[in-house]
Amino acid sequence: MYVKGLKCRECGRRYPKEPIFVCEWCFGPLEVEYDYEAIKKVFTRKELEKREPNLWRYRELLPIDGEPTFGLSSGFTPLIEAKNLASVLGIKRCYIKDDSVNHPTLSFKDRVVAVALSKAKEFGFKTVACASTGNLANAVASHSRKGFNCYVFIPADLEPSKIVSSLIYGVNVVAVEGNYDEVNRLCAEVAMRYRWAFVNVNLRPYYAEGSKTYGFEIAEQLGFRAPRHIVIPAASGSLVTKIYKGLQEFYQLGLINEFPTRFYIAQAEGCSPIVQAFREGSNIIRPVKPKTIAKSIAIGNPADGVYALDIARKTKGYAEAVSDEEIIAGIKLLAETEGVFTETAGGVTVAVAKKLIEKGIIPRNEEVVICITGNGLKTQEVLVNHLKSVIRIKPSLEEVFKKKIEGGE
Amino acid sequence: MPVIVRIPTPLLSLTNGQREVEAEGRNILELIEDLERRYPGLKERLCDEQGNLRRFINFFVNDEDIRFLENEKTSLKDGDVVSIVPAIAGGK
DSSP: OOEEEEEETTTOOEEOSSSOOBOTTTOOBEEEEEOHHHHHHHOOHHHHHTSOSSGGGGGGGSSOSSOOOSOTTOOOOOEEEOHHHHHHHTOSEEEEEEGGGOTTTSBTHHHHHHHHHHHHHHHTOSEEEEEOSSHHHHHHHHHTTTTOEEEEEEETTOOHHHHHHHHTTTOEEEEESSOHHHHHHHHHHHHHHSOOEETTTTTHHHHHHTTHHHHHHHHHHTTSOOOSEEEEEOSSSHHHHHHHHHHHHHHHTTSSSOOOOEEEEEEETTBOHHHHHHHHTOSOOOOOOOOSSOGGGOOSSOTTHHHHHHHHHHTTOEEEEEOHHHHHHHHHHHHHHHOOOBOHHHHHHHHHHHHHHHTTSSOTTSEEEEEEOBBGGGGGGGGTTSSOOOOOOOSSHHHHHHTTOOOOO | OEEEEEOOGGGGGGTTTOSEEEEEOSBHHHHHHHHHHHSTTHHHHHBOTTSOBOTTEEEEETTEEGGGTTGGGOBOOTTOEEEEEESOOOOO
16 A cells, blocks of 8 residues: 555665566665655554554555455564563563464464465465475465465475474475575575465565564554664574664654664574674675574575674674574573573574673663564474473372472472 | 576576576686677676676576685586576575
């Protein structure tokens, strides 16, 4: 309704609303352009407060023309004030934006897929597909069951839970013998041959806009203000750029009065091309071959890396990486302090937040939002040998006493 | 020494709609020069004003990213397949 068209982020050439994803001239990424003047007239705090608690409450800022048709119960996940975690980290205030309970597939990918499939339907596609490290595949598989044929392409060595969580919906799961970057390149080639809606390839300009809702919700749930510091996991870097764009739009539309947010990029040491470029002060992102337990964010060749890097720099944020051991410690810390079981990517953000606070880069007397984008039930295998053993007993009271199962009253 | 080059959709108008074309060159730089001779206008789409490969295009030789090989100096041999793929794709 409010979409003017697409615009190349590099050279500024404009294109109509079509399923295209790169500038025909320079191959730069295409961004959705909105008519903000028109949006400003209808999209107000008062109007928002009347709407249903799902991501479509922000529909004027999402790139569909008709009514939303997918993900009608997705989004509007809890923003928790994490007091126990704040106390362990030694920071004044800490919030967790918890997409580990996003509906229905337990990751922030329900947001982008809601938008991508609504758009795919508008374009008249019959088949939807994606290249994924698991969470996206789960979301595409689940949401597409009504109305599309579906193919999801994943690296063959993915965590078993993430494979089952796609297969359960009866879709076609293609396991590619290679890493995510190889799956991605293959899908870009397939997308140029088939008339399929690859949500994160030819629908990417629309799909990626769904991530803005994660940022909109944080601002709204904070009482219409932007956070001071935000730690975001980076795979392709898209989430970083879209949270930034979302908050920028809220600021531009007058829904928040200030936008003083510093953006911190979190990566796993075993796949940290954006962090490496940040450390070197470089504008060029050198691709890497990923080697980390954080498979969901193991993208060695991040499509939006340069833009995410630019945001970290210009907001006076930072980019930091953590080891696999620190990731596991991060997962456990969040579970033990806040009762939230996140996947490896969430372990990365918690561990990076901890590191940045310890280093004094995020000041202790301020507030931080930590982005939790996925659920720990999907990556349980990484915790094998890192947890207490169960206490196995026979069903007798004697055993209870013998094994010293006791505690304070 | 022909090499098979896979052409991305935005450049099909320059190759008369052909998705795969043949070209020659001992490395990627020479290949681009040869592509320009055969399909005038291709070079300026693949390279910026300084002659460097545009940053949103990736080249793969037999499915390997040339940035893991020797970039634009990556050598080519008869029968190699070079894919030219837009860099902007992917999420998780």
